Each structure stands twice: as C-alpha cells, then as structure tokens.
Amino acid sequence: MTPFLLLFIGLLLILIEFYIPGAVMGVLGSIFVLVSILLFASQTNSLLAIVFFVLGTILCVGLLIRFALWRIVRAKPEYSIYLNEDQEGYQASSFDQEAIGKIGVVLSDLKPGGYILIDGKQHQAISLTGYIPKGEHVEVVSGQEESLIVKISNKET
Numbered sequence: 001m002t003p004f005l006l007l008f009i010g011l012l013l014i015l016i017e018f019y020i021p022g023a024v025m026g027v028l029g030s031i032f033v034l035v036s037i038l039l040f041a042s043q044t045n046s047l048l049a050i051v052f053f054v055l056g057t058i059l060c061v062g063l064l065i066r067f068a069l070w071r072i073v074r075a076k077p078e079y080s081i082y083l084n085e086d087q088e089g090y091q092a093s094s095f096d097q098e099a100i101g102k103i104g105v106v107l108s109d110l111k112p113g114g115y116i117l118i119d120g121k122q123h124q125a126i127s128l129t130g131y132i133p134k135g136e137h138v139e140v141v142s143g144q145e146e147s148l149i150v151k152i153s154n155k156e157t
Contacts, residue, residue, distance in 0.1 A: 006036035011064050018068040095143030103153050106136045125150045
C-alpha cells in the first residue's frame with residue numbers, strides 16, 4: 001500500500017470523526033496518517049522529501065479540520081450538529097423556590113453537601129456552616145443551581 005493511499009484513508013477517517021463522534025474514526029485516521037509517514041520515510045532516502053511529506057501531511061490535516069468546521073457551521077440547519085442560536089438564559093437545573101424559609105430534617109450528614117427532607121420531599125442541600133449531622137433540623141436560606149442552601153435551625157418542624 002502506498003503512503004499516499006494510507007494518508008488519504010487517514011484523512012477521510014478523521015473527516016468522518018467530525019460527523020460521527022466517538023473517537024474511533026479519529027484514532028484510526030491518526031494511526032493511518034502516522035503509518036503513512038513511517039512508510040514514506042522507510043521507502044525514501046531523501047531527508048528533504050521526508051520533511052516535505054511530514055509538513056504536507058500537517059498542512060493537509062490542518063486544512064481538513066478547517067474545512068470540516070467550516071462545513072459544520074454552514075450546513076443547513078436540518079443537517080447540522082451546530083447550533084447557531086443564542087442560549088442565553090438556559091439553566092440546566094434549579095432549586096425549589098418554595099422551600100426557602102422552610103424547616104427540614106437532615107437525611108444524610110451534610111459535609112457540607114447531602115440530602116434533607118422538607119414536607120415529605122427529598123432535596124439536595126449544602127450547609128452554610130459546614131458539617132451538620134443526620135437528624136438535625138435545618139432552615140433553608142437560599143438556593144444554588146439544584147441545591148438548597150441551609151443552616152442549623154433553632155425551630156422545630
């Protein structure tokens with residue numbers, strides 16, 4: 001097999017990796033590219049030719065990556081994996097706003113994170129004061145992402 005054919009196959013596999021992610025095609029393509037360089041180096045006696053082949057290979061890989069990214073961005077929306085819309089305001093998860101000010105019981109030691117029980121529902125919680133043992137009563141003071149922020153309470157439920 002010629003080094004140029006191996007290089008072409010490697011570049012094709014790397015291009016496929018952009019559309020079918022999972023690293024398998026990218027790794028195989030990289031192996032083909034490296035083998036093509038080694039095969040070319042073993043078949044020629046000219047150091048200058050080897051240097052040009054390696055530089056040409058690097059240039060081809062760079063141009064291929066630029067082309068793939070350009071193509072992904074400019075593809076029709078129904079065929080693209082690229083989202084060109086603003087995602088401002090997106091929040092992956094949030095805490096229960098209604099729980100603020102309520103009293104709960106610690107289900108698992110808060111070190112400082114763990115779980116508490118409020119009105120029969122389990123919630124993730126983070127302690128403001130550090131460690132709080134299981135069974136202790138806590139008051140919800142705020143929230144952050146999916147967790148409630150709690151402190152030890154003097155009140156009973």
